Amino acid sequence: MPTALEELAVQASTCVACRLSEHRTQVVFGMGDPAADLMLVGEGPGAEEDRQGLPFVGRSGQLLDRLLLEEMGRTRDSVFIANTVKCRPPGNRDPKPDEVETCWGWLEQQLDLIAPAVVITLGNFASKRLLGTDVGITKLRGSAYPYRGGSLVATFHPAAALRGGGAVLAQMRSDFVRAKLLLDGHGAGR
Numbered sequence: 001m002p003t004a005l006e007e008l009a010v011q012a013s014t015c016v017a018c019r020l021s022e023h024r025t026q027v028v029f030g031m032g033d034p035a036a037d038l039m040l041v042g043e044g045p046g047a048e049e050d051r052q053g054l055p056f057v058g059r060s061g062q063l064l065d066r067l068l069l070e071e072m073g074r075t076r077d078s079v080f081i082a083n084t085v086k087c088r089p090p091g092n093r094d095p096k097p098d099e100v101e102t103c104w105g106w107l108e109q110q111l112d113l114i115a116p117a118v119v120i121t122l123g124n125f126a127s128k129r130l131l132g133t134d135v136g137i138t139k140l141r142g143s144a145y146p147y148r149g150g151s152l153v154a155t156f157h158p159a160a161a162l163r164g165g166g167a168v169l170a171q172m173r174s175d176f177v178r179a180k181l182l183l184d185g186h187g188a189g190r
């Protein structure tokens with residue numbers, strides 16, 4: 001029997017609800033442990049993600065894997081990684097507001113089914129959409145927010161650390177530690 005999350009992935013794989021469906025190779029639904037206590041939400045697939053059908057498998061993904069391991073002792077198979085829009089915006093342009101809204105239903109169902117204790121949002125698009133705010137990531141990061149019965153930690157997108165260097169990376173590290181402390185305080189195994 002397929003799980004509810006597997007069924008959702010099958011449904012999403014043929015989604016043509018917004019114009020991003022026209023340019024994608026495939027829908028990048030997300031990957032990881034369907035019962036994960038930690039979920040990470042990025043912006044949208046890039047070229048490599050569109051090719052492989054998996055989230056964060058390019059340079060940003062390598063940095064994300066490093067941060068998970070070095071600051072939280074976690075590997076990507078023990079968390080769930082998804083994106084705000086599930087199809088690659090052409091030329092890696094920003095997702096448009098109507099695309100984020102149209103795609104929200106998939107992410108919302110993922111959040112409901114996985115029900116993580118902690119969500120880390122990576123960058124402006126995920127952080128603003130999940131928190132329902134126009135406040136930018138520079139202001140949002142550095143705090144944890146109550147979210148869907150758990151907590152949300154907003155941090156920069158790894159691409160910003162790749163561009164911006166040490167200061168951004170140091171702030172991301174402290175945000176990942178913040179998420180780890182929340183998970184540790186949340187009780188064994190959850």
Ligand code: URA
Nearest residue numbers: 042043044045055056
């Ligand atoms: N950037 C994102 O926001 N998501 C990915 O999956 C890859 C790069």
Ligand code: SF4
Nearest residue numbers: 015018021086087103
């Ligand atoms: Fe559907 Fe989301 Fe892809 Fe748009 S980006 S076609 S809403 S899966």
